[in-house]
Amino acid sequence: MTATGSAPTVSSRQRYRRLLFGSIGVGVIANVALRIASYPIAAEAVYWLGIVVALAAWRFSPVTLFDERDDALERRASQITLVVMAVVLVLGASGSRTLAALGVYEGSPFVAGALYGYVAMAVVFALALAWTARGR
Amino acid sequence: MNNDVRARREERGLSQAGLAEAVGVTRQTINSIERGRYDPSLELAFALADFFECRIEDLFHPDGDE
Numbered sequence: 001m002t003a004t005g006s007a008p009t010v011s012s013r014q015r016y017r018r019l020l021f022g023s024i025g026v027g028v029i030a031n032v033a034l035r036i037a038s039y040p041i042a043a044e045a046v047y048w049l050g051i052v053v054a055l056a057a058w059r060f061s062p063v064t065l066f067d068e069r070d071d072a073l074e075r076r077a078s079q080i081t082l083v084v085m086a087v088v089l090v091l092g093a094s095g096s097r098t099l100a101a102l103g104v105y106e107g108s109p110f111v112a113g114a115l116y117g118y119v120a121m122a123v124v125f126a127l128a129l130a131w132t133a134r135g136r
Numbered sequence: 137m138n139n140d141v142r143a144r145r146e147e148r149g150l151s152q153a154g155l156a157e158a159v160g161v162t163r164q165t166i167n168s169i170e171r172g173r174y175d176p177s178l179e180l181a182f183a184l185a186d187f188f189e190c191r192i193e194d195l196f197h198p199d200g201d202e
Contacts (some may be wrong), residue, residue, distance in 0.1 A: 010153040010163050068177050069165040 009063045016061040023053035082125065089118040138197045142170040144188045159183040 027050015034043035058065060093115050099105040107115075145155050145166075152166045159166075161180060168174035169184075176184065185192045 009157045009160075013162060064160070067161040067165055068180060069162065069168060069174050072174065 012063045013065055016057050017065050019057040020054045023050045026050055085118055085121060137175045140195055158187050
């Protein structure tokens with residue numbers, strides 16, 4: 001272990017992480033730009049190119065791209081997301097039902113779709129939790 | 137949890153990147169540990185103690201302890 005110089009693993013990790021996130025970002029931005037310019041097929045092609053490059057960067061990186069702190073941050077962000085999702089689902093579902101019953105506001109298909117999406121996410125979470133809890 | 141990671145790292149003239157490389161984590165993780173913003177896993181705490189050739193309890197202290 002030397003005391004000087006940049007560590008190769010650290011710089012490699014930064015480079016591959018930049019490639020991973022950068023390719024997704026470029027793919028998404030190019031996708032939106034091409035769709036606006038009425039090139040839908042090219043938009044999807046460039047989007048998938050970004051995804052493939054990101055997967056390749058993740059899969060073939062010679063270094064570990066994420067460590068335990070990244071995992072801890074992800075866990076914390078997931079917990080916050082779940083709490084926000086639960087609050088929006090509970091309030092949104094009850095609120096839309098109440099407003100509909102009172103004849104004040106009939107929820108649009110968009111709102112109903114969003115709420116069903118949240119329900120689906122909650123179900124997926126419950127299944128994932130049950131699956132990860134097996135044998136632990 | 138308090139720790140002496142920064143002091144021991146600087147004693148050895150190591151950069152955060154160098155220590156990160158030695159124990160297999162990111163520089164940001166070392167930075168967060170030194171600033172007390174992230175408590176490492178037991179595995180990483182052992183790796184750090186092993187690297188500094190000391191006991192975990194010499195490197196990490198409960199809040200309030202020096």
